Amino acid sequence: MCISHDSMHKRLATGGKKKAWRKKRKYELGRQSANPKLSTNKTAVTRKTRILDVVYNASNSKLVRTQTLLKRAIDQVDAALFKQWYLQHYGLDIGRKSSSSQERRRGETGTEEAKKSNHVMRKLEKQQRYRGLVVGLHLFAA
Structure with a gap:
């Protein structure tokens, strides 16, 4: 089971089921939303903020390109x-x-x-x- 961004799984307006006419595609794949907590080391204060960009990720540069949020990633925030x-x-x-x-x-x-x-x-x-x-x-x- 995966998160899918397509309309093939939805029902028709009449309530009937649509017949699957092709397999799922990679570009229709979705992800679970990240719920990050951002804070500074010294003050131990956590606040909600708006994430603008992922700048650096030590594990993989592809994660920077796809804007994936992980632990220890360096983010640009508002x-x-x-x-x-x-x-x-x-x-x-x-x-x-x-x-x-x-x-x-x-x-x-x-x-x-x-x-x-x-x-x-x-x-x-x-x-x-x-x-x-x-x-x-x-x-x-x-």
Whole structure:
């Protein structure tokens, strides 16, 4: 039994069965959907995200070409949700240039950030110990 993307197995509009007039073809073959969990090693936090592309797979390059998701495959994902979580968790906005360089170009004064309570500041300082990103990640997160 396999997952098939054809209409040969369906019934007619009248309710009768269709007669099989040929065998199944390879291009009609389907696969079970992958339910991957993506996370970082250090923080042990898992979030849902959108997978854009499979970049590398150590076991076989055909798996990259067919976009097959396996364990230890390197995937390209949508970074919007990760950046949002990182800003909330660590208080740092990744993927954007510093505000001072933008102010110099525009010649404007930037708006001040919302003041945070002492409790929030202590929590962010405590979480800074476990913060770790790959060097140059901001180049890819843009």
